Structure formats: C-alpha cells, structure tokens
Amino acid sequence: MASADKPINTDVPEKDVFALHFLQSLSNLRRQNTFNSPEKTNDRVKKIKKAAYVSMARAAGGTNRLWSRALLRRAAKENNKIVRFPRRKKRVTCLRRRSNRRDPVEEEEAERLRNLVPGGGGMGTSKLMEETAHYIKCLSMQVKVMQCLVDGLAPK
Amino acid sequence: MMMMMMNGGEATEAELFLNCDDMSVLERQRVQLNYHQYHHPGFEPTLPCFFPNSSKMNVGEVDSFLPSAGLDLPEIYGELHGDARISVSPGNITTESGNSKKRKFGCVDTETKVFNEKKKMMMMDREVVVEEEEEEEEEEKSKVTEQCTRSIMKMKNKAKKEQNSCSNDSSKVTKDSQRTDYIHVRARRGQATDSHSIAERARREKISERMKFLQDLVPGCEKITGKAGMLDEIINYVQSLQRQVEFLSMKLATVSPRLDFNVDEIFSKEVVSAPMMNLPNTVMPPHMMVNSGYPHDMVNSGYVHFNPMQQVVTSSDPLSCFNNGQSATMWDSDVQNLYKTPYPDDMEMVFIYSVFIKGHHTYFEIDESCGGVNGTELYPDVKYMTVSEFLDTLL
Numbered sequence: 001m002a003s004a005d006k007p008i009n010t011d012v013p014e015k016d017v018f019a020l021h022f023l024q025s026l027s028n029l030r031r032q033n034t035f036n037s038p039e040k041t042n043d044r045v046k047k048i049k050k051a052a053y054v055s056m057a058r059a060a061g062g063t064n065r066l067w068s069r070a071l072l073r074r075a076a077k078e079n080n081k082i083v084r085f086p087r088r089k090k091r092v093t094c095l096r097r098r099s100n101r102r103d104p105v106e107e108e109e110a111e112r113l114r115n116l117v118p119g120g121g122g123m124g125t126s127k128l129m130e131e132t133a134h135y136i137k138c139l140s141m142q143v144k145v146m147q148c149l150v151d152g153l154a155p156k
Numbered sequence: 157m158m159m160m161m162m163n164g165g166e167a168t169e170a171e172l173f174l175n176c177d178d179m180s181v182l183e184r185q186r187v188q189l190n191y192h193q194y195h196h197p198g199f200e201p202t203l204p205c206f207f208p209n210s211s212k213m214n215v216g217e218v219d220s221f222l223p224s225a226g227l228d229l230p231e232i233y234g235e236l237h238g239d240a241r242i243s244v245s246p247g248n249i250t251t252e253s254g255n256s257k258k259r260k261f262g263c264v265d266t267e268t269k270v271f272n273e274k275k276k277m278m279m280m281d282r283e284v285v286v287e288e289e290e291e292e293e294e295e296e297k298s299k300v301t302e303q304c305t306r307s308i309m310k311m312k313n314k315a316k317k318e319q320n321s322c323s324n325d326s327s328k329v330t331k332d333s334q335r336t337d338y339i340h341v342r343a344r345r346g347q348a349t350d351s352h353s354i355a356e357r358a359r360r361e362k363i364s365e366r367m368k369f370l371q372d373l374v375p376g377c378e379k380i381t382g383k384a385g386m387l388d389e390i391i392n393y394v395q396s397l398q399r400q401v402e403f404l405s406m407k408l409a410t411v412s413p414r415l416d417f418n419v420d421e422i423f424s425k426e427v428v429s430a431p432m433m434n435l436p437n438t439v440m441p442p443h444m445m446v447n448s449g450y451p452h453d454m455v456n457s458g459y460v461h462f463n464p465m466q467q468v469v470t471s472s473d474p475l476s477c478f479n480n481g482q483s484a485t486m487w488d489s490d491v492q493n494l495y496k497t498p499y500p501d502d503m504e505m506v507f508i509y510s511v512f513i514k515g516h517h518t519y520f521e522i523d524e525s526c527g528g529v530n531g532t533e534l535y536p537d538v539k540y541m542t543v544s545e546f547l548d549t550l551l
Contacts, residue, residue, distance in 0.1 A: 023505055048405035109387035116394045129366030132390065136373050139397040146404035151550040152508065153411045
C-alpha cells in the first residue's frame with residue numbers, strides 16, 4: 001500500500017542534457033555513410049526524428065521509465081539488436097486486462113493515450129498518467145532544444 | 157496446559173509456572189508482570205510501581221500512566237480506552253475474582269490490539285500472552301473440580317475464537333489507519349465498505365490525483381472539467397508535441413547539409429564520459445568561444461575577455477588562441493586533446509552547443525582586478541539580453 005502511494009516524481013534533467021544527447025546522436029548519424037550520401041530528405045527526416053526520440057529517452061528516462069524503456073527497446077529492435085534491460089520489480093503486463101472492464105468511457109480515452117505514449121500498452125491507468133506526465137515534460141524539453149537548433153542554423 | 161506453554165516456546169515461563177503452586181497470589185502476579193515487562197518494553201518504566209498498590213489502582217493513575225509509557229497509540233487507543241484500563245491493572249482483576257472472566261476476555265482483546273499497534277509483534281508472542289492470561293485464569297480456578305476445568309476449556313476455546321476474530325478486526329483497523337495516512341478513503345454514508353469497493357475508490361482517487369498533476373502540465377487544460385475532456389486535451393497536447401518533433405526534425409534535415417555534424421571522436425568520448433555538470437566548463441572555455449569567430453549576431457568582435465589563465469586575449473584574430481601554444485599547454489590534458497584536432501571541422505558542434513544552448517558568450521566572469529572591461533559597461537545605451545532571452549524571442 002505504502003509503496004504505491006509514493007509522491008509523483010516527474011523530474012526532468014536540464015535542457016543541456018537533452019541538447020547534448022541530441023547533438024551526439026546527430027553526429028552519430030552524420031558519421032554513418034548512408035546519411036551523407038545523397039538520398040531522399042524523407043529518409044533523413046525519419047532518421048533525425050528517431051534520433052530525437054532515442055536521445056530524449058536516453059537523456060531523461062534511461063531504463064527507469066517505462067516509456068523510455070519502450071522507446072529504446074523499439075529502437076534497438078529496428079537495428080536488430082537484442083538489448084537486455086535490468087528487470088523491473090513489478091510486472092505490469094496483467095494490469096491492462098484488469099483495467100479494461102471498468103470505466104468504459106474513460107477507458108476509451110485512456111486507450112488512445114496508451115497508443116500515444118510509448119510502452120503504454122502494459123500500464124495501468126494511474127501508471128499511465130504518471131508516465132504521460134514525464135513524457136510530456138521530456139517532449140516539450142526536446143522540442144525546445146530542437147527549436148533552438150533550427151533557429152540557430154536557419155539561413156538568415 | 158504445560159504442553160501448550162511449551163508449544164509457545166517459552167521454557168522459562170513454564171518453569172516459573174511449575175513453581176506456581178507454592179506461590180502466593182501476589183507473587184504470581186509479580187511473575188506475570190515481569191513477564192509483561194519482558195514482552196512489553198513500553199511498559200517498563202512505570203510497571204514496577206504497580207506492585208505496592210496494585211489492588212488499589214485507580215482509574216486516574218492508569219489514565220496518566222498510559223500516555224506516559226511511551227506508547228504511540230493513535231486514535232484507536234481512544235476507542236479502546238475503557239478496555240485498556242482493565243488490561244493494565246491485572247491486580248484488580250485477580251483479587252476480585254467474581255466476574256473476572258468477562259473482563260479477562262476484554263483484557264485479551266486489548267492485549268491483541270495493543271500489540272497490533274506496536275508494529276505487529278510476532279504472532280507467537282501474542283499467542284503466548286493470551287495463553288498466559290488463560291493460564292492465570294486456570295490458576296485461579298485450580299481448586300475447582302474437573303467439570304469446572306472442562307467448562308474452562310470450553311471457555312478457552314471460545315476465548316480463542318474471540319481472539320481470532322478480534323485479531324482479524326484489529327488488523328483490519330490498523331490497516332485502515334495506515335491507509336488513511338496516505339489516501340483519505342472514507343466510506344461516506346451509503347457507500348459500500350467492502351474491501352473491493354474501497355480499493356476501487358482508492359484507485360480512482362489515485363488516478364484523479366495524477367490527472368490533476370497532468371492538468372497542470374498541459375496548457376489550456378485548467379478550464380476543462382470532466383475526465384474525458386481532460387484526457388482529450390492531454391492526448392491532443394501529446395500529439396501536437398510529437399508532430400512538432402517531426403516538423404522540427406524535418407527542418408533540421410533540410411538545414412543539416414549546411415551543418416557539419418562530423419564531430420570527431422574527442423567530442424563523443426570525452427564529453428560523454430565527463431560528468432554532466434562539469435561538461436560545459438571543461439570542454440568549452442569561454443574565451444575559446446569568443447575567439448571562434450562564429451558568424452552570429454551575438455558575437456561582437458569588440459569584446460575583450462580574460463581566459464581562465466588571466467591572459468588578455470583579444471578577438472581580433474580568431475585563431476590566435478588556437479595558435480597560441482602557451483595557452484594550450486596550460487589547459488588540462490583532455491582539453492589539450494581538443495586542440496590537437498583540426499580547428500574548423502570538428503569544433504563546430506561544440507560552438508553550436510555553447511552558443512545556442514549554453515550562451516557562453518554572455519555567461520562568464522570578468523575579472524575586474526586584472527584590468528578587464530565589461531563590454532556591457534562600454535555602451536550603456538545599448539540594451540543587452542542574454543542568449544537564452546534572445547532565443548526565447550524566436551520561439
């Protein structure tokens with residue numbers, strides 16, 4: 001009982017940390033040959049986007065947050081890498097089935113939110129809220145960082 | 157009886173009671189109270205003073221005694237107060253053996269509850285105490301016939317049942333009290349009180365609390381009432397943020413050909429291995445930034461700065477610092493590595509980070525004692541702003 005009621009902690013690191021991770025993953029992208037070669041901008045957009053998300057997950061959550069774990073896992077899967085994260089204490093997979101049978105209206109909205117937040121499928125509703133809060137904070141931070149970069153690099 | 161006590165695992169106690177036959181009543185009480193003392197550390201300081209007038213204990217004394225005994229009994233104690241009195245003054249009970257049985261059951265009650273209050277001492281312990289109480293009873297009735305003892309056995313069984321139910325009750329009560337420490341779920345009139353409904357209510361309360369937290373994060377979500385609308389708004393916000401990330405990465409993709417991301421190994425290794433906090437200072441000393449000659453509005457070539465080595469470095473020649481071998485040797489070895497790399501190709505990332513993210517052009521100390529001039533003082537009529545302020549205007 002007591003462990004479930006710990007205060008909501010959605011502390012996010014500084015903007016610098018996000019920027020650093022993002023720049024680093026951008027430079028990693030640059031080092032790849034495919035990125036340098038003349039190709040469609042679409043691919044590049046995809047890669048940058050992915051870099052943005054992954055760097056955000058690395059900067060903020062690491063493996064402590066459910067959403068960042070899901071993001072990193074997905075990214076690793078796309079690269080055909082097998083990653084092993086330290087296992088969490090609690091298994092949350094069974095929660096979804098249980099929570100489905102109540103609050104039909106609210107649950108529908110929560111379902112949509114689950115699809116948006118990475119790794120949301122296995123969360124209970126209250127956990128989903130917490131993760132969403134953290135995710136929103138990180139996303140807005142990442143957006144700020146990217147905005148700064150774009151503004152700084154845009155042709156005058 | 158002895159077997160039971162042996163089961164209780166208290167050999168010493170058994171020995172004590174073996175000798176009980178030739179003890180006076182008072183002595184027996186003493187033994188018992190010693191036992192109490194042993195098992196209730198909280199009672200220790202005041203219990204010895206019970207002995208002289210244990211038969212004449214008055215209520216007031218007990219009242220004053222209980223709080224002073226160092227027990228942190230919360231509200232539950234208030235409910236049980238009447239019973240608690242009985243439990244503390246066993247002398248009263250044993251001397252007037254008329255209707256002691258009833259009281260003793262009450263006594264058992266409170267014993268168990270008090271135990272629960274004291275952070276759930278071991279079940280064994282509690283049982284032992286209960287058995288001991290019964291033992292006392294038994295001793296009292298030792299001169300009665302076998303029939304009587306049989307009835308006592310029955311009573312004992314009853315008592316055990318009672319105790320079981322009571323322990324269940326009390327554990328529930330303590331659980332409730334623990335819970336109310338965290339979430340205030342109280343069944344109001346007409347609300348269901350079974351554990352499922354209470355848990356469900358607690359869960360919903362938790363969700364709404366998180367929801368409130370989310371509401372503060374999402375702009376424009378304050379006015380909306382109702383969970384569905386709020387969730388809608390949250391979803392929209394998350395979606396808009398994700399779209400923004402996509403849009404910005406698109407912009408970056410178009411911009412990136414202008415940007416050379418080819419940062420050398422130094423950057424990725426040194427920077428990442430360095431602790432986050434020290435990072436900007438070690439990798440990007442301010443004077444380097446100024447001398448970088450990065451073509452941005454904020455870089456004013458008229459600035460005069462000090463580097464941390466107290467050397468005046470003017471920015472007239474952008475590469476002066478990098479060509480200056482003396483200053484290079486004075487830096488830490490990991491920063492020296494930075495100097496070894498060719499200048500323009502590899503440093504750009506660092507400069508971008510410094511200029512746009514950290515704003516190192518403006519955030520550094522100028523040592524007045526060495527004759528440095530703060531650029532902002534030279535032109536008092538110009539309104540200066542920090543880089544982050546400037547960047548905020550672009551947002």
